[in-house]
Amino acid sequence: MKSLRHAATLLGVAAIGAAAVAAVAGAAVILQIARRVVTPAVRVADTEVLAVDTGAQTIELTRTPDTELPGQYGLQTIGTPGYVKLGAVLSTTDDRVRRKLLTQIAPGAQLDRQAVFSGWYYSSPAELHIDYESVLIGTPAGPAPAWFFPAKADAAASTTWVIQVHGRGTTRSETLRAVPVFHAAGMPVLVVSYRNDGDAPRTRGGAYALGAAEWQDVDAALTYALRHGAEKVVLMGWSMGGAIALQTVVSTTNRAAIVGVVLESPVVEWRSVLRFQAQISGMRDPLPRLAMDALSTPWSARLSGAEQAIPFDTLDMVARAGELTEPILILHSDDDGFVPSDGSHALAAARPDLVTLSVFTGARHTKLWNYDQTRWVAAITDWLTARGIIGASAR
Template structure:
């Protein structure tokens, strides 16, 4: 796709693109009319384009019914998002306003009343719609700890990151990798726990996330390209004193982290553990699930998976190269994983199905501590049950605090 312009926006190109997509996705089959095939091809192209295109503006999918600032309360139209228990950020007016929402005070099935501890900026009393956000913290300065703005040198240029030292700085670092459509702010919820456990936190950015340098195509690789930036982040940590590294990935950040582990000896040399929160394990499964949420015909998710892996994806989505989703299948390479893993996912995720996490846990029960949550939405496990979430992370980090990284194990074998 050319910059700022869709190939599907012109008649001849549209016909060519639909034909290409139909052929690439295998839509032209006996008994299917040309019109049906063409319609399915267009939907497939749109879904493929959406999944690889960075989000510019997030949907405001929660309707504001009323606001009483004097009472410190807001009433929202009831939905799975607005009715979540716990505390959240709330963006409104196309992200020009932000407030903190406390727990649910009342829910009659039609509207949800929540506490409003603070309005950070914007006119919440004039807001008509908004979106719930699990980040909660707006920046590391809100945590009250010393932090540094640093730059990680990647192949595409310097990528900004936050380094937040432990209470007693030492050789243990946890590298945080945020998810699709998010930024490094997402991982601030883990900093207090890591810091108290004696781990420095490095919250990183990666290509096309709106902070790090863009790739040429300005498209997500769903882990197949971004992993190189995580390798650079681990290199930064090691150059600044890290002897043990834990990778923590949120949503697509989980897919990115796992690809970094599977593809980089440099990462594996210092790696002592992996933490995954609501991870994207199986993209084919995710695309099928998303198609169902959007009430699309059942085959569209599978067709999108097939399309992304063809040369046609380059023309139709703007990708620099096709994405081999089968090649990103972590479960198929589960035998290559060799460090302990904390895997946390909710059965009520609502965006990334838990099935992929279940299969990974089943493939490596010797390594994976699989913790299932209920009632929490996507990447909002901390918000929903912070005590349990922090206790799990603390226990895992404590166990890995004295673990020998792969590099030391290799050296010991050589000496022995």
């Protein structure tokens, strides 16, 4: 009997130990998931270069929902060209797509097989053939580089500036696609960087705050614009840049100067976005919820790599829709594939008096300009005109 009690005790201790180990392992998984959310992402290869015909100037890639999209795109590669511009889809099979090359590739040029298909079409401001200058903006994180594109000399709207805010895991080059439409409308454009994006200064922890801290750097850009001739400002945010732009609107002391907000494939609230991204990564509840709980609690947020707790309620602009007073244009594809358009629809439904929602289909995430440049430009230009931000003669 004594031996049985001893055995039972050992089994109980073993069970408690196993449960403790499982709990520790589970906590480690949750913190790892949380860390991915706030760690600046390095873009990984999402397609392969299968063949290049330098005579016909064509390229074959593995077929994915992105690489088969019609329109003009970029391809980040390792090798001689570095960055390659892609044109129309010429043919497809079950597993590959053949596209026209818009960047001349010489015979013998080397392209690594691994590549990243991108909506970035311009990698450098010089490619726009518009006058620009490099400037530094003093932000709370330190001096952040920006590109400034002055308005045309005869532009009537030259005191209304546009500030462009890029998304997560990208740099300011992402937003260069939008510069020509605003420049054509007579508006100066300031393309900014923000903390931990690879261009602007790195903070001690080097982590994203999902807009809760980055807005301060955009606010500094807003102050810069007002000190250098701007009287009014339109903010444009891409993906996570949308979350940053919205936080700037509701947090800045310069709010009276903001006359409009343009959002491209934006994050309007984070919870549904992170649940969606967890789902497509194969994770199921309760892991996403527990990871968000970890990020919203100060001690576990720090263990996850965040510099501060992430205030998901503060970042939920659907819940805070009543605080908005500025006209907003949202451009979003219903098959975005990365940031679902649900939040955009919800914000439009909550504030139909302020929000104009232009819904695309088939365009995927932040590739609306690439997919249908004519419609994208018209949507922005028509909205600027309808809101009186530019005159009809500036179209």
